[in-house]
Amino acid sequence: xxxxxxxxxxxxxxxxxxxxxxxxxxxxxxxxxxxxxxxxxxxxxxxxxxxxxxxxxxxxxxxxxxxxxxxxxxxxxxxxxxxxxxxxxxxxxxxxxxxxxxxxxxxxxxxxxxxxxxxxxxxxxxxxxxxxxxxxxxxxxxxxxxxxxxxxxxxxxxxxxxxxxxxxxxxxxxxxxxxxxxxxxxxxxxxxxxxxxxxxxxxxxxxxxxxxxxxxxxxxxxxxxxxxxxxxxxxxxxxxxxxxxxxxxxxxxxxxxxxxxxxxxxxxxxxxxxxxxxxxxxxxxxxxxxxxxxxxxxxxxxxxxxxxxxxxxxxxxxxxxxxxxxxxxxxxxxxxxxxxxxxxxxxxxxxxxxxxxxxxxxxxxxxxxxxxxxxxxxxxxxxxxxxxxxxxxxxxxxxxxxxxxxxxxxx
Amino acid sequence: xxxxxxxxxxxxxxxxxxxxxxxxxxxxxxxxxxxxxxxxxxxxxxxxxxxxxxxxxxxxxxxxxxxxxxxxxxxxxxxxxxxxxxxxxxxxxxxxxxxxxxxxxxxxxxxxxxxxxxxxxxxxxxxxxxxxxxxxxxxxxxxxxxxxxxxxxxxxxxxxxxxxxxxxxxxxxxxxxxxxxxxxxxxxxxxxxxxxxxxxxxxxxxxxxxxxxxxxxxxxxxxxxxxxxxxxxxxxxxxxxxxxxxx
Numbered sequence: 001x002x003x004x005x006x007x008x009x010x011x012x013x014x015x016x017x018x019x020x021x022x023x024x025x026x027x028x029x030x031x032x033x034x035x036x037x038x039x040x041x042x043x044x045x046x047x048x049x050x051x052x053x054x055x056x057x058x059x060x061x062x063x064x065x066x067x068x069x070x071x072x073x074x075x076x077x078x079x080x081x082x083x084x085x086x087x088x089x090x091x092x093x094x095x096x097x098x099x100x101x102x103x104x105x106x107x108x109x110x111x112x113x114x115x116x117x118x119x120x121x122x123x124x125x126x127x128x129x130x131x132x133x134x135x136x137x138x139x140x141x142x143x144x145x146x147x148x149x150x151x152x153x154x155x156x157x158x159x160x161x162x163x164x165x166x167x168x169x170x171x172x173x174x175x176x177x178x179x180x181x182x183x184x185x186x187x188x189x190x191x192x193x194x195x196x197x198x199x200x201x202x203x204x205x206x207x208x209x210x211x212x213x214x215x216x217x218x219x220x221x222x223x224x225x226x227x228x229x230x231x232x233x234x235x236x237x238x239x240x241x242x243x244x245x246x247x248x249x250x251x252x253x254x255x256x257x258x259x260x261x262x263x264x265x266x267x268x269x270x271x272x273x274x275x276x277x278x279x280x281x282x283x284x285x286x287x288x289x290x291x292x293x294x295x296x297x298x299x300x301x302x303x304x305x306x307x308x309x310x311x312x313x314x315x316x317x318x319x320x321x322x323x324x325x326x327x328x329x330x331x332x333x334x335x336x337x338x339x340x341x342x343x344x345x346x347x348x349x350x351x352x353x354x355x356x357x358x359x360x361x362x363x364x365x366x367x368x369x370x371x372x373x374x375x376x377x378x379x380x381x382x383x384x385x386x387x388x389x390x391x392x393x394x395x396x397x398x399x400x401x402x403x404x405x406x407x408x409x410x411x
Numbered sequence: 412x413x414x415x416x417x418x419x420x421x422x423x424x425x426x427x428x429x430x431x432x433x434x435x436x437x438x439x440x441x442x443x444x445x446x447x448x449x450x451x452x453x454x455x456x457x458x459x460x461x462x463x464x465x466x467x468x469x470x471x472x473x474x475x476x477x478x479x480x481x482x483x484x485x486x487x488x489x490x491x492x493x494x495x496x497x498x499x500x501x502x503x504x505x506x507x508x509x510x511x512x513x514x515x516x517x518x519x520x521x522x523x524x525x526x527x528x529x530x531x532x533x534x535x536x537x538x539x540x541x542x543x544x545x546x547x548x549x550x551x552x553x554x555x556x557x558x559x560x561x562x563x564x565x566x567x568x569x570x571x572x573x574x575x576x577x578x579x580x581x582x583x584x585x586x587x588x589x590x591x592x593x594x595x596x597x598x599x600x601x602x603x604x605x606x607x608x609x610x611x612x613x614x615x616x617x618x619x620x621x622x623x624x625x626x627x628x629x630x631x632x633x634x635x636x637x638x639x640x641x642x643x644x645x646x647x648x649x650x651x652x653x654x655x656x657x658x
Binding site: 314316318321322327 | 485587591
């Protein structure tokens with residue numbers, strides 16, 4: 001029975017006090033808008049950073065040869081430490097903490113030729129594990145290097161998606177021949193396109209990958225450039241690093257605590273930092289939005305007190321006609337919730353509009369794609385509900401506790 | 412009937428008629444207001460009885476306490492001390508919700524300042540007490556139409572108070588007061604804001620209602636209007652001076 005007359009009164013107030021209603025709603029509008037926008041952009045920026053971080057691989061560390069920085073068992077500093085593929089095999093066999101490992105042989109400016117198209121690119125020799133670790137994933141209908149390729153030293157090549165484009169255009173390259181360093185190779189796979197904003201050497205999209213054994217034979221080398229490691233799920237990268245230092249330190253006689261004996265890029269550290277940073281960043285932004293919203297709520301509560309003053313007589317009339325306390329309360333709380341709901345909805349829609357317009361400005365490389373997500377929505381609804389309720393309940397209680405005579409100002 | 416409680420105090424007025432005929436029964440009712448540290452006694456011990464079907468005029472100078480009396484009668488306020496029985500029920504003991512229901516169903520108010528809801532049409536104003544009484548929408552529609560045509564405003568249903576004359580507004584207010592078929596109509600200077608012609612029309616409307624069997628208590632300054640009543644209560648300084656037939 002209440003809503004119709006309440007709605008009518010609400011509408012009437014809106015029209016009668018246009019500016020005041022607008023300002024009241026603006027607080028809520030802006031608060032909601034800020035929460036949604038800040039959440040969306042915070043998430044967008046964070047995701048964009050994390051995603052391109054992951055482009056090079058998720059939770060990996062890369063080990064390069066190094067020079068000892070500490071004396072050890074009578075041996076001087078400054079000795080070069082250069083592990084071989086055999087050491088990598090050894091680590092794989094004995095290490096408890098290492099999940100995946102692969103040597104990486106690299107050579108710059110290798111001619112990769114197909115008919116008249118030729119390209120000077122980086123050639124990488126590696127194990128099958130390399131693909132998953134480094135996020136080099138084959139497209140549908142193609143594959144990465146496998147164990148048989150390694151064992152039989154097959155002349156097969158896996159190429160980056162842009163290298164494929166350079167050599168084959170839109171043709172299907174699988175099963176076709178290319179010449180790598182003037183040796184014919186069969187293409188077995190093409191990399192699935194990915195975002196990558198960090199690398200050591202070249203972006204994977206223009207690299208050619210061949211089995212490590214084939215690489216060793218072709219260039220008669222046993223020196224790999226580096227090896228890539230991923231810790232087992234239950235171990236941290238720090239633990240895996242310590243174990244690798246111990247294994248190699250035993251063999252090459254260096255202090256396992258000597259950080260300089262091998263140089264390491266542990267991507268998990270940067271990743272952890274980024275993740276923590278962006279989570280904190282996002283909540284900081286949401287906090288700003290929430291405070292804005294609460295400030296808006298305080299504004300609404302103040303306005304409702306003013307509305308109460310204006311309506312006192314009307315409340316008195318209704319009480320004289322038989323309105324119970326609960327009716328007066330409900331009317332006030334409902335009206336406050338209505339203001340917050342309208343303001344909130346407008347704010348949400350406006351934020352949504354901005355968010356959906358952002359990709360059109362081509363800034364997504366820097367700030368990512370902002371997302372209006374469920375948690376922001378739920379957060380807003382919960383906050384709006386709480387804010388609206390508290391903004392309404394205090395004036396409502398004052399209103400309901402009026403004596404009819406006081407309200408009518410009859411004495 | 413639950414009117415026995417009234418008789419326990421066994422005053423002299425009890426015996427004349429059966430108690431079901433008494434609507435308002437006030438016994439030594441006092442009302443004081445407190446403004447800051449100053450306490451002001453508006454009513455200083457009122458004994459008053461109104462029978463069913465009576466038309467009573469209440470007269471007295473400004474500040475005599477007649478409006479306070481009216482507010483107490485209509486359960487807009489409760490006595491500071493003394494007992495007030497409305498249709499045999501002790502008002503002093505009622506909860507806020509019970510008081511609200513009494514105001515909704517038992518009493519109909521007509522105010523000097525009309526007190527219509529400004530944003531609502533005549534129709535909606537009359538509908539309000541029916542809404543509080545949770546009458547179904549179909550019945551509300553019939554009832555509001557019937558009430559407005561009874562006060563001669565069938566053609567003004569969609570008008571807002573600002574689009575009506577004072578006399579018309581007061582007739583809407585009367586229709587609203589009658590909405591839930593109350594036993595008693597309380598009118599506080601209903602003609603006070605009207606020109607004499609409109610005032611007469613309103614008074615004759617009250618006469619009609621009286622003839623139709625309604626109990627009416629009407630405050631007025633105007634002795635000519637008070638004389639429409641069967642009985643006049645004169646109040647001065649918070650006390651009843653005369654409480655009898657017209658003389």
